Amino acid sequence: MKPVISDEELNAFVDDELDAADRERVLAAVATDGALAQRACALRLTKEHVRHAYAEPPAAPSHARPTPAWRALATALLVAGAALAGWTARDRALESASPASRHADSGHVILHLADREAARAETVLDDAEGLLLAARESGRPMVVELVANAGGLDLLRAGVSPHADRIARLRAEHANFTLIACGQTIERLRERGIEVRLLPGTRVANSALDQIVTRMGQGWSYVRI
Amino acid sequence: MPILSLLFHSRQWRQSLEAARPGLYRVAYAWCRDAALADDLTQEATAKALERGDQLRDPTRMKSWLFAILSRCWHDHLRSRHPQQDIDELAEEHLAGDSSPADDFERRQTVARVRTAVARLPVGQRQVLTLVDLEEFSYAEVGEILGIPIGTVMSRLCRGRRALRDELLRAEATTPLRRIK
Numbered sequence A: 001m002k003p004v005i006s007d008e009e010l011n012a013f014v015d016d017e018l019d020a021a022d023r024e025r026v027l028a029a030v031a032t033d034g035a036l037a038q039r040a041c042a043l044r045l046t047k048e049h050v051r052h053a054y055a056e057p058p059a060a061p062s063h064a065r066p067t068p069a070w071r072a073l074a075t076a077l078l079v080a081g082a083a084l085a086g087w088t089a090r091d092r093a094l095e096s097a098s099p100a101s102r103h104a105d106s107g108h109v110i111l112h113l114a115d116r117e118a119a120r121a122e123t124v125l126d127d128a129e130g131l132l133l134a135a136r137e138s139g140r141p142m143v144v145e146l147v148a149n150a151g152g153l154d155l156l157r158a159g160v161s162p163h164a165d166r167i168a169r170l171r172a173e174h175a176n177f178t179l180i181a182c183g184q185t186i187e188r189l190r191e192r193g194i195e196v197r198l199l200p201g202t203r204v205a206n207s208a209l210d211q212i213v214t215r216m217g218q219g220w221s222y223v224r225i
Numbered sequence B: 001m002p003i004l005s006l007l008f009h010s011r012q013w014r015q016s017l018e019a020a021r022p023g024l025y026r027v028a029y030a031w032c033r034d035a036a037l038a039d040d041l042t043q044e045a046t047a048k049a050l051e052r053g054d055q056l057r058d059p060t061r062m063k064s065w066l067f068a069i070l071s072r073c074w075h076d077h078l079r080s081r082h083p084q085q086d087i088d089e090l091a092e093e094h095l096a097g098d099s100s101p102a103d104d105f106e107r108r109q110t111v112a113r114v115r116t117a118v119a120r121l122p123v124g125q126r127q128v129l130t131l132v133d134l135e136e137f138s139y140a141e142v143g144e145i146l147g148i149p150i151g152t153v154m155s156r157l158c159r160g161r162r163a164l165r166d167e168l169l170r171a172e173a174t175t176p177l178r179r180i181k
Helices: A007-014 A020-032 A034-053 A069-078 A082-093 A118-138 A150-156 A164-173 A183-191 A208-217 B003-032 B035-051 B059-081 B105-120 B123-135 B139-146 B150-174
Strands: A108-113 A143-148 A177-182 A202-205 A221-224
Touching: A007 A020, A007 A034, A007 B150, A020 A034, A034 B105, A034 B123, A034 B150, A108 A118, A108 A150, A108 A208, A118 A143, A118 A150, A118 A164, A118 B003, A143 A150, A143 A208, A150 A177, A150 A183, A164 A177, A177 A183, A177 A208, A183 A202, A202 A208, A208 A221, B003 B035, B003 B059, B003 B123, B035 B059, B059 B123, B059 B139, B105 B123, B105 B150, B123 B139, B123 B150, B139 B150
Parallel strands: A108 A143, A108 A221, A143 A177, A177 A202
Antiparallel strands: none
């Protein structure tokens, strides 16, 4: 008598959901029963068809996002009590992302950007804004200093920075947000005949490295983006 | 809780969410076959995930958790349009075919045919089938995502695949084959 293999079982076989014993039983049955083998084949083919059909879904129509993810994030960070307990739970579950996160919370943070990559520039601003909002909401003192050098300097260059408006807004909303440009990077650009104008309120340090070393000596937390 | 460590975890969290987006969008599209709606659903699910990060107790289950949120977003959308009906039994009756340029026609035709067949499945079957086939979730995970028993997952998958197989076989039978003499 042929072993009875149900459709459910055959699907589970195709999806690799059977335990070893059941798989063996189905394999043996498939080997001796041509019709069953054909059914299994048809199911596998159907599965492949579905995968293939959505391998390249049409591109999402791009429309402006009125509420960017970081705003939802800032809100999420600020939800009191329960949310914080959740973050703490995840804190324990995940490993620390960087040694800097283990630093005591000095309330002084230096964010360092040395790269012109668009995603990083956005990240540094998201982080700055997230920190500033979280600090304001929780009533904690906080100073965030953004230090830019090399390709990162573009973020602070007037006429070049794609985020000039957002930076202006952040500065207007948060007196505790400061911008530092690397003097050496500016020097190098000028040597190459490139005119460098900085966004309003940007201060120039001798070099990004100097500034970072000084701040870390003062107990600031350092975050490289 | 030091504010700075919130920053690190939030960044990690944001990155995981970004990484999950293409998969969410693909499945959302398979469910609703509407790129704009799929994008909205993905966006909505991601925003909810950001807001409710605290509800995820076990980070290793993030993926199923995200798809469960996506599924609830879609069900809410369907319920708002079909308040009287059983969502799981809903199926698209009239669907516009994909317009396809002449080149690459055959491949596109197959793709369009499968997408149409998937869209004709009742919502419950469509969801189970796409979660298993596109995201390779286990039956148990799919049960968790959709909040249904594993037996229901199996029977819906079984019926869905059977309907799809029959549909594709029928389509093949009606498509004239070019034969080489």
